[in-house]
Amino acid sequence: MRMDEQTRAPRPSGTGELFQLLRDGQPRTRSDLASVTGQSRSTIATRVDLLLSSGLVSPAGEASSTGGRPPATFAFNPAARVVLAVDLGATHARLAVTDLAGTVLAEHGEPISIGAGPAVVLDRVVEIGLDLLVAAGRPQSDLVSVGVGLPGPVEHSTGRPINPPIMPGWDDADVPGLLRSRLHVPVLVDNDVNLMALGEHTSQWRGVDHLLYVKVATGIGAGIISDGALRRGAQGAAGDLGHVAVPGGQDRPCRCGNTGCLEAVASGPAIAGELRARGLDATTSADVVALVRAGDLTASHAVRDAGRSIGGVLAACVSLLNPSVIVVGGQVAEAGEHLIAGIREVVYRRSLPLATQHLRIVATRTGAEAGVLGASAMAAEHVLSAAAIDTLIA
Amino acid sequence: MRMDEQTRAPRPSGTGELFQLLRDGQPRTRSDLASVTGQSRSTIATRVDLLLSSGLVSPAGEASSTGGRPPATFAFNPAARVVLAVDLGATHARLAVTDLAGTVLAEHGEPISIGAGPAVVLDRVVEIGLDLLVAAGRPQSDLVSVGVGLPGPVEHSTGRPINPPIMPGWDDADVPGLLRSRLHVPVLVDNDVNLMALGEHTSQWRGVDHLLYVKVATGIGAGIISDGALRRGAQGAAGDLGHVAVPGGQDRPCRCGNTGCLEAVASGPAIAGELRARGLDATTSADVVALVRAGDLTASHAVRDAGRSIGGVLAACVSLLNPSVIVVGGQVAEAGEHLIAGIREVVYRRSLPLATQHLRIVATRTGAEAGVLGASAMAAEHVLSAAAIDTLIA
Known part of the structure; x- marks a missing residue:
């Protein structure tokens, strides 16, 4: 039997793109989505079902109707997953588990010595991170990514510090690799001031x-x-x-x-x-x-x-x-x-x-929250892109 | 008869988006395009036909084949339309008609006095522009947009100069409106140094x-x-x-x-x-x-x-x-x-x-071409976006 093109399983990439339309949090009907994307209603229905079953999109009540049964609406549900946000300074660490909209669910700060090197410091980051998941009442399977700010220059594409003047032992350290081997999710790393800018911008401006x-x-x-x-x-x-x-x-x-x-x-x-x-x-x-x-x-x-x-x-x-x-x-x-x-x-x-x-x-x-908020925004952004959503719900 | 969703006329926006894939100039088959976009072959066929009839996409020979008739390929054809690129300085004007890839087809420079004001200067710009279209052997209907560089600050969203220190009479002048009323295509305006940066970047870096x-x-x-x-x-x-x-x-x-x-x-x-x-x-x-x-x-x-x-x-x-x-x-x-x-x-x-x-x-x-090349790049970019292509081929 020749498979009708229309009834093929939708390509995952289409689902991630559909999700982008829902990211603003506004409730939309299946029919809204069909008319914006030009995709057929059956394709939309299948993709919305995938997003609903992932939890990333939730029912958001009924739309008003001009007659007949009012259609259901759907919206992005940022509480569906969490990220670990890590802000490391020379002498202080601040960590938070947040949802995908940057809402802090659990938080912890403590003195550290960045000069103790990546093995010691990142071990402690993992320990605190797992504790914070427990404190937030979320299983580790809800964690989708980690964002880390470091007090020095970072090559953002690799997440490695580059000749950081106040971070002895960290030059070219594989920070994403070290954390990923323990937490099993994507890890994004950036300079702390970049993340403060991002945190202030995302949350306030x-x-x-x-x-x-x-x-x-x-x-x-x-x-x-x-x-x-x-x-x-x-x-x-x-x-x-x-x-x-x-x-x-x-x-x-x-x-x-x-x-x-x-x-x-x-x-x-x-x-x-x-x-x-x-x-x-x-x-x-x-x-x-x-x-x-x-x-x-x-x-x-x-x-x-x-x-x-x-x-x-x-x-x-x-x-x-x-x-x-x-x-x-x-x-x-x-x-x-x-x-x-x-x-x-x-x-x-x-x-x-x-x-x-x-x-x-x-x-x-x-204030002092800027870095953690930025780390959260960077980590959430990474998993909410079209391609990443496809991986997440695959 | 219920219209099958698959055979509805494709929404124009989909055609503009399809075109974006072809903008790099690489030849692609219908099947390449179907597999990248996840759109059905019949939708792709209709959209490719629209692009072919617009001239913006041309046949680009046959792909190699593993057997059977080799499939036809298609690629962006930047020669299909032209833009007018205008670089105005305090005392000199340089204009060019270029294709959509910035290839100069006809060019002219002459002394001007920017202080003569927008009416006089832009009248002359229209005159030279129409002459250059003739010199390039292109009908006015091939002109799709105009890019203008001015020697002062410009509010890019409106195309109006803002308190330009060396342009008496130009403050808040509706440069796009004045040119559009004569040339009937979109007009983009920017500061001359911005366009030099764009021209150098687009053509060299x-x-x-x-x-x-x-x-x-x-x-x-x-x-x-x-x-x-x-x-x-x-x-x-x-x-x-x-x-x-x-x-x-x-x-x-x-x-x-x-x-x-x-x-x-x-x-x-x-x-x-x-x-x-x-x-x-x-x-x-x-x-x-x-x-x-x-x-x-x-x-x-x-x-x-x-x-x-x-x-x-x-x-x-x-x-x-x-x-x-x-x-x-x-x-x-x-x-x-x-x-x-x-x-x-x-x-x-x-x-x-x-x-x-x-x-x-x-x-x-x-060198002195940077401004004109940037004006061309800005004007071409504007008409080659997905939404603009939909308008262009509608």
């Missing part, structure tokens, strides 16, 4: 297509959202602003060997160094924040000065990228308005009116 | 996903290709580097009211000013280039110094965007290696190794 996220802490770095997506550059090194020359900062030596680098002038430790020179007791970003919060005027002036230096570099970034929002995060930003006030002062003075007339410069809304 | 094009002339500006596409920023002002502060340039007043702007230090007129101060006779970029070509060492040193200042700003751009290629164009680049040597010197010294280890800094390969 979805309607904004051009956003720059700047982290001011021990280091200074940026993550770029342009035309709605994270831009990593050719080697994944985009946003690496710490060693850009600051106008007027020429006399300050930097650990990189150059002088006048932004980090040597305006990072948490650089501000602390300024304060020590004025007789105050400060070494870290936290010390600086504590002094400002205690009302120390020298400290708040120093933070504002650092903001001006950062503003000088960001003015160039504004001219180059023309973002509509700059989000300022990182530990030094916790000192309050002083940092942003200094940044604003110089950016608005040094950039052309066309680039600044609609520009907002704001403090992070996600 | 298709495999490179991260490229920065820098124009050094009366003004200094950049066009950004990131993840393979032109990035215009929130107001279309991305790449506007002319008024970024140059470290060490603080004493130079700029026409914008600030001091130390890149244009005040390193543009053609700024270099000419330096040379006049040393007793040489120079006012424009062309004068500077002429002196360097005549072997004047003061002039070539001044151009190299300008390169160093531009390099200082580009080092920050490299840190921010991590491109793999920087293309240097514009009239001052015609002075030869001096400009690029100065740029290279500072970029490689001031950027982190990860960002520069695979970075190439090269002279434009398309």
Whole structure:
């Protein structure tokens, strides 16, 4: 018997593509889907059934009807699966199990030493991850992917750190391979600041297509959202602003060997160094924040000065990228308005009116959660693409 | 008779999407297309017939066969339609009629005065455009779109200039409307430097996903290709580097009211000013280039110094965007290696190794053609999208 082409099993790829239409969460009828895709009703019915049985799409009630039995509607169900989001810093790890929309189901933070190396640190990540699945009440079979942020440059296509300055033992480590061998799902890895930008954008600024996220802490770095997506550059090194020359900062030596680098002038430790020179007791970003919060005027002036230096570099970034929002995060930003006030002062003075007339410069809304939210968004995005959905429901 | 779903006329949108598969120019059989899309052979046959009758797809010979009659193949035929590419500068216009792959069929350049205003200038553009169609031997019905580059900021979504400093009378002018009323096809407008970046990328660097094009002339500006596409920023002002502060340039007043702007230090007129101060006779970029070509060492040193200042700003751009290629164009680049040597010197010294280890800094390969090639690419891209193809063949 010749098989009618129409009744062949639909190609899996069509199901993943159909799912893309449902990702916005709006309920749709089978008939809506047939009319948008041009696919036959029988094909749509089969594909919707596949998605329903996977749980990724759920019944969403009945549509209104002009007569007769109202048709059933369907929508994306982000609670159907979970991802593990991992944000690793030099001295601190934060992990969360979230659903596919970034809703945190269980979360844990603890001090780590990144210098203990990938074997030790990633072992602990797996341990915490499995605990968090239990805490969230989800079986391991619900876990579909892992997103990891690392405090250094990462080749995003392979997930391997590249000469990370503060991560001894991690150069070229197969982070995805190590985690995948234990958790058996795809693992995506990126630089922590990129993920902070992604987390802030996904959770707070979805309607904004051009956003720059700047982290001011021990280091200074940026993550770029342009035309709605994270831009990593050719080697994944985009946003690496710490060693850009600051106008007027020429006399300050930097650990990189150059002088006048932004980090040597305006990072948490650089501000602390300024304060020590004025007789105050400060070494870290936290010390600086504590002094400002205690009302120390020298400290708040120093933070504002650092903001001006950062503003000088960001003015160039504004001219180059023309973002509509700059989000300022990182530990030094916790000192309050002083940092942003200094940044604003110089950016608005040094950039052309066309680039600044609609520009907002704001403090992070996600704070220390930004990295985990970004890791979750990256991990979820990976499994929700058309091709990945086909694999997931195969 | 109930209409079998399979034999319904295929929805036009499906034809445009099918065409996307053929855009790479590779010949494919109907059976190839059916297997990639999962569409039935009868649907494919109908859609291929629509594309064949439009001329946008042509027979491309026979595929090899394992037995029986070899199947026919089809491929995109970029010669089927033409676009008008328009590059307007302050004092010069360059226009070309090209096919949909950017092959120039007829071309014309002439002096204009942009300050004559949109009515006068665009009248002349229409006149030349119609002449070029005749010269190319193509009827006006073959023209499918127009791409226009303007020497100032443009809101790309509306095609209107926004407060362009050197284009009196053009602010908010409805450039697309004015041209469309005469030529009756879609008109796309962008800033000239963006189109130079697009032209250089499309014609010379298709495999490179991260490229920065820098124009050094009366003004200094950049066009950004990131993840393979032109990035215009929130107001279309991305790449506007002319008024970024140059470290060490603080004493130079700029026409914008600030001091130390890149244009005040390193543009053609700024270099000419330096040379006049040393007793040489120079006012424009062309004068500077002429002196360097005549072997004047003061002039070539001044151009190299300008390169160093531009390099200082580009080092920050490299840190921010991590491109793999920087293309240097514009009239001052015609002075030869001096400009690029100065740029290279500072970029490689001031950027982190990860960002520069695979970075190439090269002279434009398309020269004064870059803008027209970019205008052509933008115009062709617009009509070759899935939705536009559906309109075109409807």
